[in-house]
Amino acid sequence: MKPDDPLLRILACPLDKGPLHLLAGDGGESLYNPRLRRRYPIVDGVPQLLPSSGEQVPQDEHETLLKRMAL
Template sequence: MTLDQRLLDILACPEDKGPLWYFEDEDILYNPRLRRVFAIESGIPVLLIDESQHVSDEEHQRLSSKKGVE
């Protein structure tokens, strides 16, 4: 399910208040600074720090590559 661009424009990481990368095909929001993934469940971003997941170096590289960032 695609998130509305207006919502994406105002969403921020609950921990560092920075922008999040949206991966529609994986239903996740990603904070590359903290290497933290937030799930999107039934079209609703779950922006709870306790429910987020840290990613490995390999996963960070994969997500960064998908965004065209090295």
């Protein structure tokens, strides 16, 4: 998935229905909800947006992700 993919504009967090941010790095791609500090994996190009597939992000990692998203 690319940052300018139109699909990103319509994807929403399954819990709060808010927008998600694309994270790409060495660990693969994921979608992140900074409001709830939850990350959802992208497996083989398919976002896994079930509430049970999301993982809670620790506070220190959340702060790092916020700085990275602000760039």
